[in-house]
Amino acid sequence: IAGITQAPTSQILAAGRRMTLRCTQDMRHNAMYWYRQDLGLGLRLIHYSNTAGTTGKGEVPDGYSVSRANTDDFPLTLASAVPSQTSVYFCASSDTGQATTDTQYFGPGTRLTVL
């Protein structure tokens, strides 16, 4: 593994189903993030984690949950998917999440369609 990987690459999901998007990084970064990207809008932060064992809510957390059991993995779960959650989801990581020079590095994204 080099950098950040996400799985699946794309998914079509029926409304009401549960779905977990996976994210793994091998850079030993402390901070990890989940964003969604929709046409005409900037990236919007869903949840973040500044260190293993802690998580926080971003701008649009409703309908999503995360966990951070270890440094490398940061899964995002949609408990009961709705069509408005159709989007491209990006996972990112950075060294600390608490420094002005902290650069975020992105995974390749997951394209999710909820019907």
Added chain:
Amino acid sequence: GQNIDQPTEMTATEGAIVQINCTYQTSGFNGLFWYQQHAGEAPTFLSYNVLDGLEEKGRFSSFLSRSKGYSYLLLKELQMKDSASYLCAVMDSNYQLIWGAGTKLIIKP
């Protein structure tokens, strides 16, 4: 509220110079980032400014004026591969990035 503004789309000619502007209003300021995003791909880091002035990195330069809440990304000697979206993001007082919607740059031969 927090707001990042950048033009939706710009067109330029191969070999020319283009300037992409970004204005911002945020709760706190801990730096401004520019990312490049090719269609269907992830954003990749281009530049970071925290002090006023110009940062040059090869064909790309980024400028910041904190008093004006303004930045621009300057791309010189444009190449077809520069066709992409350019995202401006400000790090707020909580060290979180607030993102603009991006500027789609179209390069014509």
